[in-house]
Amino acid sequence: MTADNEEVVWIFVGGKNPNPSAAFSSRESAEEWIAQTKLSGTLTAYPLNVPVYDWAIRKGIFKPSKPYQSSPKFIAGFSSAGLEHYHYEDGVNETG
Numbered sequence: 001m002t003a004d005n006e007e008v009v010w011i012f013v014g015g016k017n018p019n020p021s022a023a024f025s026s027r028e029s030a031e032e033w034i035a036q037t038k039l040s041g042t043l044t045a046y047p048l049n050v051p052v053y054d055w056a057i058r059k060g061i062f063k064p065s066k067p068y069q070s071s072p073k074f075i076a077g078f079s080s081a082g083l084e085h086y087h088y089e090d091g092v093n094e095t096g
Contacts, residue, residue: 007048008084014041027086031093038091045084053078 010024012034021041024030030043047055053075056062061082064070086095 006050008045009048010043010045012039012041012043014039017041034088035091040089040091041087043086043088051075051078052080052083056080056082 010027010030011020012022012024012030013019014021022030022033024033027043027045033039034041034043046052050058053062056078057064059082061080062078068074086093088094
């Protein structure tokens with residue numbers, strides 16, 4: 001759960017790989033694995049059962065202002081920097 005008490009799944013994406021390499025129910029479990037394997041990449045908390053596009057609109061992080069921003073292609077590729085996330089280098093949290 002995040003600070004907003006939303007249920008989340010923690011997704012790890014390594015380096016420049018566009019595909020996730022792991023999913024965890026807790027940040028702690030994810031960080032144990034990242035440290036153990038000395039991975040570099042990003043760990044992000046994604047809300048469960050809420051599309052990121054809808055989540056960002058609900059949070060006021062994003063507001064579609066152009067017609068294409070409501071298109072299926074845009075929604076399918078949508079990502080938000082507003083999601084809780086952490087960066088790792090060789091298994092160490094670089095975010096702080």
